[in-house]
Amino acid sequence: MTQRTQVVVIGGGQAGLAAGYHLRRLGTEHVVLDAQAAPGGAWQHMWDSLRLFSPAAYSSLPGRLMPLQEGQPHPDAGHVAAYLADYEERYELPVQHGVQVEAVRDEGRLLRVETDAGVWRARAVINATGTWTRPFLPAVEGRREFAGRQLHTVHYANPAEFAGQRVIVVGGGNSGAQIAADLTGHAEVTWVTRRPPRYLADDIDGRSLFDAATARRRALDEGRPDTGGVASLGDIVAVPPVRAARDAGLLTARAMFTRLTATGAEWADGTRQDAGAVIWATGFRPALAHLAGLGLRGTRGRIATVGTRAADDPRLHFLGYGDWTGPASATLIGVGRTAREAAREIALPIR
Structure with missing residues (x-):
């Protein structure tokens, strides 16, 4: 089965949904392909006690405030997953769950997205796969000897x-x-x-982190000294x-x-x-293996970007990978701005 659309969004977590929201507002035909069987992105797999850094009002995707969680000033992961499921339904986003993207290939004017459910051809792809599926384990001596x-x-x-x-x-x-x-x-x-x-200081929450990341990006863009961003705080x-x-x-x-x-x-x-x-608890790496066929990977496995766009292929955009693809773009509150920028750029004809 082969289908054609204007934009394929890979990943149906918070970044993919934010992209879908802005593409829908612009009237850009698209589909969101998500490997997860159910809505909620990686939040549905977090540990039980996890809480957001910020209150619900400062942890929202574009267009809809996250509702309060009764008795919890900082919502838990289950509340976030439910919010994402509601967001997907409310805006009637074209998410197809349980679809694993296997490869993205160059087909001249179009990109070919190969999945276990068929093939899509599109003039642009937004990669929003996050990092949860690529946990990082350091090379520590004796790791294979440990019996526990x-x-x-x-x-x-x-x-x-x-x-x-x-x-x-x-x-x-x-x-x-x-x-x-x-x-x-x-x-x-x-x-x-x-x-x-x-x-970090006890009174710092996710909103403060977003402000710090944004101020750093603005300073760098304007040629001013690096403020250090979030890393300078702790x-x-x-x-x-x-x-x-x-x-x-x-x-x-x-x-x-x-x-x-x-x-x-x-x-x-x-x-x-x-x-x-x-x-x-040693972090993650971006999940990009399906993009290997495009030949874009550079140093340390990353793909060079200009804003959210791949520097060597203007048809490919990245959302939700932190400062690599936009200030605080790996957060709920931060991804909306870069999703809007990517959607607007894609809505213009590909040069």
Whole structure:
């Protein structure tokens, strides 16, 4: 089966939906292909205790405010997934779920999008696949020798399955801090980071982060000195559970170990710590394997962009990958602006 449309959006999470919203407003024919069987993007797979950094009003996609979650000043992941499902339905976005994109190829004027449900041809593609399907595991000596359980953030659900165990959590970002805090009181936790944890001020939330990222992008675009953006503020947002664990002295990080052993970890000074599990909160990489046939990948696996557009192919746009494709574009509140810019550029004839 081969179909033709003006634009194919790959990915039906928050970035893909924001793109669909703006394409619909512009009257641009499009389809959104989503590998997930149900609406909600990666939010439907997050750990149970996860909360947004910001209140619902500052965590919304274009056109519709996220409703409040009763009893929760900062909504949980389930609430976000429900919001995305409602958003998709409310705006009648043409999302096809359960469709896996296998490859995008150049066919002269058009791009050929090959999937397990058929082929689409389009004059433009918006890639909004995010990073959730590409968890990153560092090359640590002994990782294959460790006899205990190893899992990445994507596989963590709640502390109940680790009750009474010794657990090492690796990662100095938000996920590492939140999972380590979640486990306190249930397991014996060793939190390991490559550098001392850097907490943002307690009153900083997602809106402040968006403002900082936007100010940095504006400064760079205008040729002014780099403000440092979000990175200048710190690495960890002190959401209430993290703040409580930190203030109670339960969230003290150790330096990164040098290797894993069969029974745990070993540090440079020879000290060892036994553990039944290691949780790698070590981040993600963009999910771009389906674009390999276009021959656009550059250093560190990224594709060079001008705004959201691929520098070497104006038919291809990227949404939702953080500062690489727009300030705070990996956030709910931040993706709307870059989605609007991409949709407007695509609505013009391809040069």
